[in-house]
Amino acid sequence: MPPSPDPAPGDGLDRAKLLAARYKAAEARPYLASALYALTVVPTRRVATMAVDRYWRCYVAPAFVDATEVEELAGVWIHEAAHLLRDHHGRADRLPPADRRDHLRVNLAQDCEINDDLVADGLRLPPGRVEPHLFGLPAGRLFEEYLNGLPASPPPLPDCGSGAHGTPAPWDLDGPAATAATGLGPAEAEALRRRTAQAVRAHARTRGTLPAGWRRWAEEVLEPVVDWRRALAGAVREAAAWAAGAVDYTYRRPSRRTPALGGRVVLPSLRRPLPRVAVVVDTSGSMGPDDLAAALAEIAGVLREVGVGGRRVPVLACDADVHAVTRVSSADQVELAGGGGTDMTVGIRTALAAPDPPGIVVVLTDGCTPWPPEPLSARLIAALVGANAPQPPPWVETVRVPARA
Structure with a gap:
């Protein structure tokens, strides 16, 4: 009792x-x-x-x-x-x-x-x-x-x-x-x-x-310490699921119901596009290569999990200008050219101006950069390297990546 x-x-x-x-x-x-x-x-x-x-x-x-x-x-x-x-x-x-x-x-x-x-x-x-x-x-x-x-x-x-x-x-x-x-x-x-x-x-x-x-x-x-890897992975997965859910109609592959109409009418089928992702890397002088490599490796792993092949992912090296655009399958293939001033809006606009624009743009930066003045057509995720990185606008999804000692 x-x-x-x-x-x-x-x-x-x-x-x-x-x-x-x-x-x-x-x-x-x-x-x-x-x-x-x-x-x-x-x-x-x-x-x-x-x-x-x-x-x-x-x-x-x-x-x-x-x-x-x-x-x-x-x-x-x-x-x-x-x-x-x-x-x-x-x-x-x-x-x-x-x-x-x-x-x-x-x-x-x-x-x-x-x-x-x-x-x-x-x-x-x-x-x-x-x-x-x-x-x-x-x-x-x-x-x-x-x-x-x-x-x-x-x-x-x-x-x-x-x-x-x-x-x-x-x-x-x-x-x-x-x-x-x-x-x-x-x-x-x-x-x-x-x-x-x-x-x-x-x-x-x-x-x-x-x-x-x-x-x-x-x-x-x-001031709880958040596991940045888990947070970054969750943000990319969520954005990828959101982009993959943007179904649309296409006539490239007719609907299965078309034969039932005797060929008089061609019906479109639903298309679920593969999420398109671009990564913009801040290569200004304040960014450490070890920190960038850690974050890039994490993003590459997440993209493989959500079904986005590594070679479909453009990586833009950017300081105040875009210096290199590569399609990579691993983090060590990224060309980190640059080292000058910082303006990530240049890289973001370049990524969105591609013939097949991305639905997700991930920006790896120390945060000392201008940002677009308003929300974009794509989901924007900022992976901020370092504890003192300034906060982006509220509509930018943010994950803080601690700098390595």
Whole structure:
């Protein structure tokens, strides 16, 4: 039978001590206060210490509270909140199936990710805490990186719950008990993460005393890094599907229904054209050849997937003028001529002026270029190389490609 979400007077939980520890944690680390007070306490003897689920319910063993000092309990409060703030259950759900099944080892790796930050921040934790150096691992890594370095049979440790490793736990509330206990849904949890990340960033700017792990986490929440390869591939695939859907009628191949009319009338058939793509490459002096090669290789792979043969794709090398137009089957065949000023509108107009104009134009550039003043007849995708590339007009589909170090 699941524990009651509303602790009764005789449940044995020293609630005053537990909440005093939460207050101490929030007072010492005010940037985590919102997250700490969002946790709903659920007393239960089915956990060894404290554990969380993905709905921000915190399961607490009364005996653990009795045996633990307030300062150490404060550290455990922050530890459990960190599992949820760092979306450990969501990240665990994206692990390979074999790793997901080994949920206690996943939990151990997650504890390594959290505890090195907490110890570096001067927080006290109960004896037996896990830290990366115990397994010969460096500090400051993510749990996904720690996972492969842990022993196949790790030592038994307390289970931090489904809010950490993502696997349902025996004590998780369900049914009427879960409805009675307050919790957070996914949208509320995400909003709380962002609010906490903003508080972490503000604290770092004014006080400057934060472990590197918390700084990194806040930056990733507020400025997530998008996999540019996936984004660029998705944009080209979507544009190719859009162009391929532009069916039209043609008399070059009569409709199959024409014979039924006795030859008196010739009906046209529907034609689904192959998507035509042109790539305009910025070859001005500010563009690095390695960055261009990486982006071109990604585009070439996507075009092969959508059925556009490499030799059908014109690549225009352009700075302030078009220097070379080649039809290539691989990125290393591109002639990167140029090196002068920058005006990608010249290359775009040249591509669209071809006898068989493209439906998709992909522009690889650092963004320091004029753009056409209005939307074009073709879909325009800008792959912007470098973090500081200026933003094109809003009607240009944009993917940012980080420059290589």
